Amino acid sequence: MLLRWRDVHDKPNGVELYDSLEFPNVLKENRQIISLGPIDVQLHVEAVSDTLTVNGNLKGPITYRCSRCLTDFQDEIAAPFSEQFVRVPPDELDAEDERIPVTGDAIDLDPYLEQEILLALPYTPVCQEACAGLCPVCGINRNEQVCTCKAERIDPRLADLAKLFNPE
Incomplete structure (x- = not known):
């Protein structure tokens, strides 16, 4: 212009x-x-x-x-x-x-x-x-479907500490 x-x-x-x-x-x-x-x-x-x-x-x-x-x-x-x-x-x-x-x-x-x-x-x-975005585990669109993935991820370096708090 x-x-x-x-x-x-x-x-x-x-x-x-x-x-x-x-x-x-x-x-x-x-x-x-x-x-x-x-x-x-x-x-x-x-x-x-x-x-x-x-x-x-x-x-x-x-x-x-x-x-x-x-x-x-x-x-x-x-x-x-x-x-x-x-x-x-x-x-x-x-x-x-x-x-x-x-x-x-x-x-x-x-x-x-x-x-x-x-x-x-x-x-x-x-x-x-x-x-809601995409599920970081399976990639499903959480606006359209409900996902049953466990989204909690633990750093492998700290996995032994997690066992102290969750003794199963």
Whole structure:
């Protein structure tokens, strides 16, 4: 998604941008995402002096693989977007300035949009908060079936100590 300074600079109320984008790199880099998108992008851009302020929302369907039970489930990703771009050389900005320096007339917003999507992803997606996961012994999905496996494991180095507490 390209944003041009000249398209925004002369508009006192700013410009509205709408698009539906695919982000294949997000899908490639994260094994817990089965499918993503298209992501609906709604942005409002305003120019003040040499700074462009871009605010908006990203929203779209996403399919995750549950990190506990490994089943696929659908959800919706929603992320706010807010960035400021400034037309000055990078060496003229001080270290505390959060604006992004830009040279030229066009700004490619895709890397910044992709970054917001990555930040909105959960660290460990789960299909439901009460997901019981897989049995560590037999591998059965404990959300679907009840398992009778004895899940208690004792470290073989401490097995003799366990006999002291359980003299059978």
